[in-house]
Each structure stands twice: as structure tokens, then as C-alpha cells.
Amino acid sequence: MTEQHPADDRFVLDPATGDLHGDNRRLREAGPLVPVTAEGVPAWAATQYATLLTVLTHPSLSREIRHWAARDELPPGTAIDRIVTDTSMLNAEGEDHRRLRTAVAGAFTARRLEGLRPKIEALTGRLIDRLAEMPPDQPVDMRKEFAYPLPREVISELIGIPQAHQEELHELSDAVAQVGGSLDDTPELRKALHELLGQIIDERQDTPGEDLITDLFRLRERDGGRLSTEELFATIELLFIAGHVTTVNLITNAIGALLNVPGQLDLLRSGKCPFSAAVEETLRWDSPIAYFPMRYAVRDLEIDGVHLRAGEPVLACFASAGRDPGQYGTAAHVFDLSKPPASHLSFGHGPHFCLGAPLARLEGEIALSALFAAFPDIAPAARPEDLAPLDTLLGNSYRSMPVFLGPRAR
Template sequence: MTDDSRFILDPATADLHGDNERLREAGPLVPVTAEGVRAWAATDYATLMTVLTHPDMSRELHHWADRHTLPPGTAIDRIVTDTSMLNAEGERHRRLRMPLTAAFSQRRLNGLRPRIEELTARLIDRLAELPADAPVDLRLEFAYPLPREVISELIGIPAAHQDDLHRLSDAIAQVGGLEDSPALRRELRELLDEIIEERRGTPGEDLITDLFELHEKDGGRLSEDELFATIELLFIAGHVTTVNLITNAIRVLLSEPDQLELLRSGRCPYSAAVEETLRWDSPIAYFPMRYAVRDVEIDGVRLRGGEPVLACFASAGRDPGQYEQADVFDITRPQVTHLAFGHGPHFCLGAPLARLEGEIALRALFGAFPAMKPVALPDELPPLDTLLGNSTRTMPVILGPRAR
């Protein structure tokens, strides 16, 4: 804590959950500095729920009184200036979100399941071809390519562009050798714009086609800028957080053999491991911003109109005021709610898809490699260098022989 009693949030912290414990001890709403931005942090479950649903809290940037002080090129800058449904409210949010609901419907997911299983099986076969006694990075070789391939197909990314697009999204997911940067983000946007223009004349069974049809037949329901921003959001948000979910689940299950045995024996479903991972080790650490539309009091703290609030999702998942033995990973705990996908009108559209991918991936991986073991202890793995994501840059394991 600095002299002005503000916590400095370190994007590269090696102890995210320790940082969050100290934040919760400081109160439900804590003054912080994140990437040079002064904000409040909603640290516990109940407070975060209030911030996510309060009618006097908004995601619309114009409510932020000090938005002119935002340092350019940061993770916060990329999120809060996004022009898609991410930062829309009210009727505009409903207008932008409505066209996407069918894409993530249960019917569409049921149709996707066989394809997700096929892609997973292909990745397992590729892993089985590697030396059984040599380290392999499961974040790079398994947790990342599965959701990337799924979202590419769902959106309708042409095969000719997938290598270039994947090279750029590698950096966003923090795999491979490229580093995320403003220049890389511009290159990604230019490539997505090129893909969208090419797809105008080649309709298919995918999201880009669905959005084009809406844009053209419904009196411009989506403007050109909104169309591009929506597709960019879906591609990035549609796979990066799922990479973290699968990586985090692999990491904790390999360090908790009793929990893993409950899954392998069939006494607990793999869906329980997905939900407990989402609670205990949220794929998102902190997410910007909600702004006070007017002066408002939340949990005894007076927010002035225009002040920003950071959502602490990973902290809320380990709030001892909400969960018994909150720090313990336990897939047998009674079903509990969590906020890993948000809440209210901005609840993550892709939550059912992420859950499905996580369940399929974990069942296939741990069924295929019963002798798999980690190369390093969980706290020895390098963390992501980002304020937003919560995971590790690598997940090295020794696979061992494939099950017969």
C-alpha cells in the first residue's frame, strides 16, 4: 500500500490470490491503482454482485469523469474503449447482443459437441505421438488450440487466414514467442477487417454470415463499426478465457490427486471440476470498469459520480464470507454460484460453450494419460503478465504412456 493508501495492482504478480486476500481484508471497496489508473476495487462476492447489477453503475465510458487521464495502449485502455456490446447499456446493449444469442443457444451447442469432441480427439492423438517421458506444455499444445479452433469455426474464419490469425492470437493468449502490444492489436484488427470484407460475398453457416444478414436486411441494425467490433470481441473473448480455464483446471487437478481420482472413478462429473475451477481460480483476475452514474453508497463506501470500479472476479471466488473453506479446491462441495462469467445483462454469452469445451477437454485428457504428472509445482509456474487474465504462461507435464 502506498502513502495515499492505494494498493498498486501488479499485472505480473506471482501471488494473485495472496494479493486478493489482502484486498478483501482492506474492505469491500478498496482504492487501487491499476496500470496508472486510480479506481475502486470490488473485492468480495456481495459487493461485486452489487456493482454488477446496481442501476447507478454503468459500463458506458462517457460516465468516467477522468477518462482523459487513461494511459494509452494498456489492457484497461483496450477494454474500456471497446465499441462492441461489451460497454453498451440499455437498449443499445440489447440491440447488439440479441443477434448473438442464437449462436450460443443450446441447439447450436448440441450441434457443436461432436465437432468439439473430434477436435479434442485429434489433439490427444497429436499429444500421444510425442515422447511419453519428455516435458510437453499443455497450455500451448492442448488448452489453447482447442478453443481457438472452435471459435474460428463458429465465427467462420477462412482457412487461408487462420495461420496468420492464430499467430496474432497466440500473443493475446500468451503462448508462443510473440508479445502482446498495441502494434500487434492493430495488425489483428486489420486482418479481421480483411477477413470480414472477404466474407461479404461468401455466406456460410457461421456468425459472420448471421451478422451480415442482420446488418443488411434490418435497416442497419448493426452499424459497420459495430459489426467489426462485435466480430473482433467474439474472436478474442471467445477463446482466450477458455484457455485459462482449461490450463487452471489441469494445474490444480494434477496437484490434487484425491480430487482427480473422484473424476476418473466416475464418482464426480467433470462438470464439477469445471465449476470449481471457475470459482477457485477464475480465468479473469480483474475486469474494468463500472462507473458511478451519480453519487452512490455501496457497502458503506461513498462513490462520487464518475468514479470507476474494477471488478475483482478472482477475489470474489475465494471470499470466505460467501464460501465455506473458500481457499480449498473441492469438487464435492454442494453446488454453489460464482461470478466467473459475470452477472446480469452482461453475463458472458459464451459461458455454455466454455463449460462444454472444458468438460470435454478434461475428460479426454485425463482419460488418455492416466500416469500424467506435472513438471513443476503450481507456484513455480510463471504467471500471465496481464491485469485481466489469471493463469500461467506454461503448463509443462510428463504425459506418460497413453491408456490402452
């Protein structure tokens, strides 16, 4: 649970909280920018929609770690450490950000995504077939058996992961996505994943194909090596992890909402609402990302009446902004597909808007429509309050999503 520390008037964010949305409600009530401690790091938390929008687009807030006054005091090995020290486009600004983003934008064009659609549909169909072979009256973990393998396979295809390495890579990414297995997400595991991706990149130099790794190699040849080896590697690692873990949370959270909020699934099955509405409402109501570090004040400034000093970090509270009554009204806490589609910030905003947003939306729509068409009697096998949350500051989802599938539709 998030607690307010009496000594310094800071809220301490608990990565293992069992009540993320309750924590966020208390943070919003405390103000638009709230002093918090996250994994031992003092920061400001942007808790409300309008404030977060300002933070995401403010010209005097940068993602470049050189602007962080206390960067040398960052505890190593934490989720925050992994994010803020990333050397990909994630933490670049200006010309460097445009250069790195342009390098991968081609992988997410409408043409390439439409080319992926048949593969996503075929993979979803195979996963449905596998689910149908499981006992219909026994709990099945939809996170592990459905929400996870779909985006994992899609991003492997998009990036160009050779079949020979997929089993080992999947075992490591299982721990990162928290879908069970024998491994835990530790700094040592992240190092092993880093080394394996490096090996894959080295091997792929001699085996070009229609994939992102090949695109990046060709770009480096064309621009005379401006894309460094470190940048190339960091970009591929970012896209592999970010390109599927957050979509796992999206699909998991959507399944949970549709099964546990009365009447919502009926709106989809009757055709009154499209499955795209379920994806967007899930992104708003139960964002796949809880808190995301960091932006740094490059000068003294004021946001919503709060004074930030140069060098201070700001944490983006995506799950909190999605339930802000100031943006969505008094029913912000209600999952409701019948309302007009609401804008949300779950993919960010401005120059750092998520490149993979169209792919995540496409995967979510295909997965949900196929699942609920295949299993008309699907039902939850546990109450939401009894499900274990992810033990991470970044992700917002459950470690498992057990359901009773029931018989497959004929």
C-alpha cells in the same frame, strides 16, 4: 505483488504478481470496496462476492465510458485502455446493449452448441492423438499444445474464419493468449490483428455460410443497417478474442488444479464427481479473469458503507470473489470437488452475463474428460509456485503448464 501506497492509501495492482490470490486476500481484508491503482488508473476494487454481485447489477453503475469523469487521463495502450474503449456490446447499456447482444445470441443457442459438440469432440481427439505422439517422459506444455488450440479452433469455426487466413490469425492470437511463439502482445500486434479481422470480414460478405459473420451480415440487411460497420467489426473482434482466450485459462487452470491438489482427480475417475464439477470449481477457485474494468458511477451512491462519487470507476475482482470466505466459508481457499457445486461470478451476472458461458463449459468438460481418460499416468512436471504467471491485469493463469503425459491408455 500488490502494495499499499503510503501517499494516497491506494493498493497498486501488479499485473506480473506471482501471488495473485495472496494479493486478493489482502484486498478483501482491506474492505469490500478498496481504493486501488491499476495500470496507472485510480479506481475502486470490488473485492468481495456480495459487493461484486451488487456492482455487476447496480442500476447506477454503467459500462458506458461517457460516465467516467477522468476518461481523458486514461494511459493509452494498456489492457484497461483496450477494454474500456471497446465499441461492442461489452460497453453498451440499455437498448443499444440489447440490440447488439441479440445480434449474436443465435450463435450460442443450445441447438447450435449441440451441433458443435461432435466437432469439439473430434478436434479434442485429434489433439489427444498428437499429444500421444510426443515422448511420454518429456515435459509437454499443456497450455500451448492442448488448452489453447481447442478453443481457438472452435471459435474460428463458430465465427467463420476462412482457412486461408487461419495461420496468420493464429500467429497473432498466440501472442494475445500468451502461449509462446515469436511475437509479443503489443499495441502494434493488436492493430495487425484488428486489420486482419477487418480484411476477413470484407471478404466474407461474398461468401455466406453457417457462421456468426454471415448471421451478422443478414441481421444488418434485415434491420436496415442499424448495426453499423464499426459495431459489426467490434462484435466479431470481441467474440474472437474473448471467445477463446478465457477458455484457454479455464482449461489450463483446471489441469493444474487436478494434477496438484491431492485426491481430486480420483473423484473424477471414480465417477463420484462429474467433470462439470471440475469446470465449475475451477471457475470459482481460480477464475480465468483476475480483474476486469470498468463500471462507472452515474451519480453519487453508497455500496456497503463506501461512498462513490459520480464518475468514479469500479474494477471487478473476479478471482478475489471466488475465494471470499464471506461467501464460501473458511475453506474458500481449498479446491474441493466433493462439496456441492457452488455458484460463482466468473461469467459475470445480470445483463452482461457472458454469452459464451455454455460454450466454455462444454469445451472444458470435453477437453478434461478426454485428456485424463487418455493419459492415466499424467503428472505435473513443475511445482505451481515455479510457474510464471500471465503478465496481465486481466487474465489469471500461467504462461505454461508442463506435464509428463506418460503412456496413452490402451
